[in-house]
Amino acid sequence: MTILVADNIASVGLEALEEAGHHVVDDASLNGDALVEALGREQPNILIVRSTKVTPEALDASPALSLIVRAGAGYDTIDVEGASARGIYVANCPGKNSVAVAELTIGLIVSIDRRIPDNVADARDGKWNKKTYAKAEGLKGQTIGVVGLGNIGEEVVRRAQAFDLDVVAWSRSLTPERAEDMGIGYCESAVDVARSASIVTLHVASTPETKHLADRSFFEALPKGSIFINTTRAAVVDEDALKWALEERGLRAGLDVFHGEPAVKQGSFESELAGHPNVYITHHIGASTQQAQDATALEAARVANTFSVTGDVPNCVNLASQSPATHQITVRHLDEVGVLARVLDEMSKADWNIQEMENEIFSGAKAAVATMRFNGDATDDVAERIEQQEKVLAVSVIEL
Numbered sequence: 001m002t003i004l005v006a007d008n009i010a011s012v013g014l015e016a017l018e019e020a021g022h023h024v025v026d027d028a029s030l031n032g033d034a035l036v037e038a039l040g041r042e043q044p045n046i047l048i049v050r051s052t053k054v055t056p057e058a059l060d061a062s063p064a065l066s067l068i069v070r071a072g073a074g075y076d077t078i079d080v081e082g083a084s085a086r087g088i089y090v091a092n093c094p095g096k097n098s099v100a101v102a103e104l105t106i107g108l109i110v111s112i113d114r115r116i117p118d119n120v121a122d123a124r125d126g127k128w129n130k131k132t133y134a135k136a137e138g139l140k141g142q143t144i145g146v147v148g149l150g151n152i153g154e155e156v157v158r159r160a161q162a163f164d165l166d167v168v169a170w171s172r173s174l175t176p177e178r179a180e181d182m183g184i185g186y187c188e189s190a191v192d193v194a195r196s197a198s199i200v201t202l203h204v205a206s207t208p209e210t211k212h213l214a215d216r217s218f219f220e221a222l223p224k225g226s227i228f229i230n231t232t233r234a235a236v237v238d239e240d241a242l243k244w245a246l247e248e249r250g251l252r253a254g255l256d257v258f259h260g261e262p263a264v265k266q267g268s269f270e271s272e273l274a275g276h277p278n279v280y281i282t283h284h285i286g287a288s289t290q291q292a293q294d295a296t297a298l299e300a301a302r303v304a305n306t307f308s309v310t311g312d313v314p315n316c317v318n319l320a321s322q323s324p325a326t327h328q329i330t331v332r333h334l335d336e337v338g339v340l341a342r343v344l345d346e347m348s349k350a351d352w353n354i355q356e357m358e359n360e361i362f363s364g365a366k367a368a369v370a371t372m373r374f375n376g377d378a379t380d381d382v383a384e385r386i387e388q389q390e391k392v393l394a395v396s397v398i399e400l
């Protein structure tokens with residue numbers, strides 16, 4: 001298969017793709033129009049990206065494109081709805097960079113408490129200021145609130161507990177029982193977390209439902225002088241509310257992601273937040289350890305290689321969890337040319353829309369059973385007409 005890699009992925013991943021015999025086109029500079037142009041020129045079957053945006057124009061550029069692999073966790077940078085409408089699979093690499101992000105989260109918390117970046121900047125400027133920097137609070141015994149207990153959230157909990165922090169959390173599927181098992185406090189909402197903690201860190205995925213989850217009411221609930229960490233996505237935070245909390249509530253923030261974050265890998269940028277004395281911005285490097293990059297690149301290669309051999313897509317994020325099928329028809333038939341085509345023809349005439357289908361062959365390859373789930377008005381006469389067809393052995397229809 002032809003695979004276009006439009007971002008920097010670790011060499012172990014590229015090697016795994018090449019060893020599998022693929023034609024790999026590796027160009028980490030691709031973005032925007034250049035990506036669309038490369039997709040049109042190379043006609044890849046598979047596209048592998050990190051944070052590079054995959055737009056509707058990119059989806060239309062290569063009719064051969066069957067799979068997009070996000071070599072990372074968050075796939076909000078890909079037009080997943082557009083891919084689904086065009087029958088293109090989208091997969092990600094869950095859990096492969098979660099330790100790296102959790103390590104950065106803890107690093108930002110310690111940095112804020114001890115003002116490590118300002119210490120270092122002043123020392124580099126030849127300024128000695130123990131008077132100011134000796135005023136840290138210390139973390140032990142404080143309460144950290146984790147919003148979203150997915151792969152990263154769970155890694156943060158483990159590390160926070162090792163720092164003797166008390167942990168409370170909210171996650172959409174967290175139950176009080178599960179919280180107890182993890183040795184953490186259960187919260188009923190993100191605002192409840194904010195109310196209960198002096199350090200809060202966000203780890204929910206960016207979706208329409210989580211947009212501005214950290215809004216004005218969230219920041220109002222946080223105690224004055226709290227520490228706030230965002231390593232997930234800018235869209236989860238209402239930045240006006242964040243700025244209000246920085247000014248009015250003495251909030252201290254560590255942000256690996258923020259509005260207006262540059263899409264390019266290197267260059268200058270302007271951000272009101274970056275210059276704020278209460279804010280430490282990192283360069284969206286949560287996933288950027290060699291350990292995480294190797295694991296992610298190998299997983300991206302595994303997804304691509306599995307697809308090329310079996311047609312299956314590990315970690316697929318855009319298949320319907322449940323098809324809208326209303327009925328299932330089971331057709332036992334002789335394994336001969338044309339039998340299934342005639343069955344499908346009859347179903348088509350009855351306006352039965354097939355959503356899922358499978359055909360299993362019995363040993364000896366004399367007979368087979370086809371199971372199809374469909375949407376339609378399942379009248380008995382259609383099933384009877386199919387059963388009367390040559391080489392059909394038996395038919396049954398059930399309502400789902």
Ligand SMILES: NC(=O)c1ccc[n+]([C@@H]2O[C@H](COP(=O)([O-])OP(=O)(O)OC[C@H]3O[C@@H](n4cnc5c(N)ncnc54)[C@H](O)[C@@H]3O)[C@@H](O)[C@H]2O)c1
Nearest residue numbers: 073074148149150151152172204205207209231232286287
């Ligand atoms: N800064 C970085 O470099 C970096 C690296 C990796 C991931 N991330 C971001 O962190 C996010 C989390 O990563 P992860 O590996 O923990 O993913 P994950 O899929 O394991 O966890 C996602 C969490 O989001 C929650 N969630 C999803 N949809 C939700 C909804 N509609 N309402 C409420 N909660 C919802 C899930 O319940 C889960 O707790 C990613 O989606 C990505 O945006 C950033």
Ligand SMILES: O=C(O)[C@H](O)COP(=O)(O)O
Nearest residue numbers: 050051071072073074287
């Ligand atoms: O969702 C992710 O995995 C992170 O945002 C990592 O992004 P990156 O691959 O561009 O570093």
